[in-house]
Amino acid sequence: MTDYMNEPISTRNLDQYGSAELPWSRPRDLLASESPESDLTFFVATVRPDGRPHTAGVGAVWVDDALYFVGGPGTRRSRNLAANPACTVSVRLPGIDLVLEGDAHRVTDPSTLERVATVYRGGGWPASVEGDGLTAPFTAPSAGPPPWHLYRLTLHTAFGVAAAEPHGATRWDFAH
Structure with a gap:
């Protein structure tokens, strides 16, 4: 059973x-x-250096109570996060739309890289660890060349709007 570390404080x-x-x-x-x-x-x-927003679709996974996603080192997403880690991640889950707000930081720890690569492989993307990033025979056309940086989102706030019973809308705040 997972020990949930990202429990809301309010x-x-x-x-x-x-x-x-x-x-x-x-x-x-x-x-x-x-x-x-x-x-x-x-x-x-993410936020560009001049303050304008940038949004990109990514493949993300929830592993050990945290959200991880990848980005090529030269992508706008990765360059923005290197300068300012603040970001949001949005997804439509079955029955609930979710927006996660927080900071995304690059992960280079070999054991975490391997754990996340294993989860990606389980979902059909044949990711493997190469150096301090991930690689695979294929990825999104906009991802840039491998190896790709792995990012972990540290949650600050989340918003959920339920489109299925039970309906509702809630804000969750997290310690960070």
């Missing part, structure tokens, strides 16, 4: 129709069960 009900606040376990458990097996598209939004 929760706020945002629903205007009287629905109860949603438990964090709902999106967290879906992230754990649906990534990477399901066909989910995650969108990472």
Whole structure:
């Protein structure tokens, strides 16, 4: 059983129709069960040096209670994160839309790289560790050449809007 380290320190009900606040376990458990097996598209939004936003679709996985995603070293996403780690990650999960806010930092620890590569392989992307990044025979056309940097999102805030019963809208705040 996973020891959930990213438990919210506060929760706020945002629903205007009287629905109860949603438990964090709902999106967290879906992230754990649906990534990477399901066909989910995650969108990472970063900030350019001039303050303009940049958004890119990425393959992401929830591993050991944290969200990980990749980016080629030369991509706008990676260059933005090197200068400013603040970002959001958005995804439509079964029955709930989710936006995660936080900081994304590059991961170079060999054991974490291998653990995340193993999860990606389980979902059909044949990732392997090469140096301090990940590589594979194929990836998204916009990812740039391998090896790709691996990033871990440190959660600050999350917002969920349930599109299925039980409905509701909730904000979760996390210690960071």
